[in-house]
Amino acid sequence: MAWQWSKDEWNPVRLALAHAVYAKVRKEAAYAPMTDPIGPGNVLMRSFDRKFLGAAGLPDTIAENNVLESIRIRDAARDQNRFSGPLPGWNGRPAVQPLRGGLYCSEDIHAAIAELLHYADPSLSRTLIDVGSRLPSFMSRCFVSLRAVDELDVVSLDSGSEAMLPFFDRIQRDADVQQAMRAAGYKELFRALYAPTDYSAARGLGLGLESNGDIDGVQLISARDYGAEAGHHKVFRTGDNVMLFGVDMKLAHDKVRIDSLHLLDPVPGSAEIAVTHYRQAGGGLFRKATSTRFAP
Template structure:
C-alpha cells in the first residue's frame, strides 16, 4: 500500500523537533542562502491525476480552468506535505497555521519521476527499464510545464548549493534543535530533513522560511530516487525540486503560468510510451498540438 504522512504520524519527540527547527529557521531566515533567483528562463514541471480531465481518455481540448487547478495552493492548512502545512501544538508551544502553502514543482524530469515514485506503492520496484508495471505511474498522470513569472527569490538548498550544509549547521547549532535530533537518533539535520517517513524536521524548516515574506520559495533535493540505465551501468537518479510559497487556496498566477500540458499513454502490446502535447488556444481551452515519437522510460 502507498504510504502517506498524516496527523497520526506525529509523536511528542517529532513535534519538539519540528517546533525547534521552525523557531530557529524563522530567526535565521535572513541568512538562508539565496544565490540565483528564478526567472522566465526557468521551466518547471508538475503533475496531477488524469481522472480530473473527465471520461475521455484522449481529449482534443481541455478547459483552461481544469488545467489551472494544477497550480492551486492547497496545503497551508493541511497536514500531509514534508515542507509545508500546519504545525500542531506541543506542550508549551501553540499550533502554527501559515498563510502560505507550498506549490511543489520539479526542476527536471529526473526529479519529476522521483516524486512520482514517492507517492507510488512502496512494494513496486523503482526500476524503469524493462518493467511494464511502472507504466501506470505515467499514464495515470497529467504533466504540466510551468514558466516562472517575473523574478522569484528562492532559498538554495538544492544539490548544487554550496550554502546548504553551512546553513543547516547554523540551524543545528541551536541547543533545542540538537537535543531534539538526538532524541530521535538523527546524526544531523540533513538526515532528519530527508528521513523516509518523518516529515517533522522538513515541516519546521519549510514553515520557518515561509514566515519570511521576502522569500518566494525554496529549492530542495528530491527525497526519492529511481533506478535506470546510464551507458552500460544501472544507476540511481534523483533531482531538485522547487517549492513556491503561495496563498492558501489561491492560484499561484503571481509565480508561474501554465505553458503546456502533456498526456502519456502506453503503446498497445509493449512497454513503450507516447506523449500527446497540448497548448493554450482560443476559447479558453488547451488544444492538442501533436504526439511525440514513442519512447521507453
C-alpha cells in the same frame, strides 16, 4: 496506496524536533542562501491527477479552467506533505497554521517521474520505467510545464548549492535542535530532513522559511532517487524540486504560468511512454498539438 504523513504520525519526540527546527529557521530565514532567482527562462514540471481535466482519453481540446487546477495550492491546512502544512502545538508552544502552502514542482522530468511513481506506490520509486504494475501510474497522472511569471526569490538548498550544508550546520548547532535531534535518533539535520517516513524536521524547515514573506519558495533535493543507466552500469540519481509558496486554495498566478500540458500513456509492448502535448489555443481552451515518445 502510498504512505503519506498524517496527524497520527506526530508524537512528542517529533513535535519537539519540528518546533525546534521551526524556531531556529524562522530566526535565520532572512539569511538563508539565495543563489539565483527562478525566472521565465526556467521550465518547471508538475504532475497532477488526470481526473481534474474532466475529459477521458485524448480529446482535441481541454478547458483551460480544468488545466489551471494544476497550480492551485491545496496543502496549507492539510497535514500530509513533507515541507508544507500545519504544525500542531506542543509543550506550551502554539500551533503553526501557515497562510501559504506549497506548490511542489520538479526541475527535470526524471525527478518528476520518480516523485510520481513514489506517490503511486513507494516500491516503484527506484526504477523509472518498467512493465505491468507501473503503467496505471502514468495513465492516472499528467504533467504541466510551468514558467515563472517574474523572477522568484527562492532559497537554494538543492544539490548544486554550495551553501546548503553550511546553512544546515548553522541550524543544527542550535542547542534545542541538537537536543531534539538526539532524542529522535539523528546525528545530522540532512538525514532528519530526508528521512523516509518522518517529516517533522522538514516541516519545521519549510514553515520557518514560509514565515518570511520575502521568500517565494525553496529549491530542494528530491526525497526520491531513480534508476538510470551510466554507460553500461546501473546507477541511482536524485533530482531537484522547487516548492513555491502560495496562498492556500488559490491559483498560483502570481508565481507561474502554464506553458503546456502533457498527457502520458503507456506504449503497449514497449518501455517507452507516449506523450501527447497540449498548448493554449485561446477561447479558454488547450488544444492538442503534437505527440512524442519518451524513454527515461
